Amino acid sequence: MKSILDNKRNDVLSLLNSGHTVAKIVRRVRVSKATKLTIENKRCCVQKIAKDGLGNAIQAKEELSHSLKINVSADTVRRTLKNYGLGALPEVKKPDISDDNAKERLLWCKDRIDWTLDNWKRVIFTDELRKTRKHGGGRIMIWREISYSRIGWLCKIEGNLNSKLYKSITDDDLEQCIDEMSQKLKLRRDQVIL
Known part of the structure; x- marks a missing residue:
């Protein structure tokens, strides 16, 4: 689990004690729950797509669960790729030539x-x-x-x-x-x- 600064922890505790919901606290303090993927796992995911030629997030998800024994959703993989500047591209249009x-x-x-x-x-x-x-x-x-x-x-x-x-x-x-x-x-x- 990633650690947060003491002042943020104190802010979270005081907001919890005053009756705020978790969603409001997350938006206000900008702290969220820990992610399933570590930085190393995220880099591995990006490398699988960029260098190893995996075609999409579903294939990357299956490869991560097989090689690293991490069970993540395809959406998590997509978000990770988007954060690293990779994303889906529209299909290239080709002229209709016989x-x-x-x-x-x-x-x-x-x-x-x-x-x-x-x-x-x-x-x-x-x-x-x-x-x-x-x-x-x-x-x-x-x-x-x-x-x-x-x-x-x-x-x-x-x-x-x-x-x-x-x-x-x-x-x-x-x-x-x-x-x-x-x-x-x-x-x-x-x-x-x-």
């Missing part, structure tokens, strides 16, 4: 692995994005081009994107980007890669 599309992208990247900065300066990337607001908030679809020389304007797409609409967007905005890029980088229009 296996065939992933292989195609990898081949595309491998073909260009030896490209220089001058080669990449000639490339224009285009992308469209659809965002839907939940609970009837509606949806919006946008298109944009990105190149070395600029990030293009956002184009709001009304309705569904079909080949006719895509061509009208590229005719307006992409042509302007190609012109600006070829002037800035002193390239011919046919040297720009889409």
Whole structure:
């Protein structure tokens, strides 16, 4: 059991004698019951997660009960980890890409692995994005081009994107980007890669 200072002990005793509840005394004096984990046990718990690769508090709890013969709850382990600056992270969001599309992208990247900065300066990337607001908030679809020389304007797409609409967007905005890029980088229009 951890020891407390004499003046705190005297404060606790006087508050108990005057009829205060334990909860009020704990809040007022800032003294709580002893924890199950010692400092060494807490360090061991943190090490099991950080270095030994245990995935979560439940696994750490089981490991502590097995190796140190200490029976603690998963919440105790979580609090300990939080006090040491460790906590749960949200799952990393990955783009929803099919296996065939992933292989195609990898081949595309491998073909260009030896490209220089001058080669990449000639490339224009285009992308469209659809965002839907939940609970009837509606949806919006946008298109944009990105190149070395600029990030293009956002184009709001009304309705569904079909080949006719895509061509009208590229005719307006992409042509302007190609012109600006070829002037800035002193390239011919046919040297720009889409």
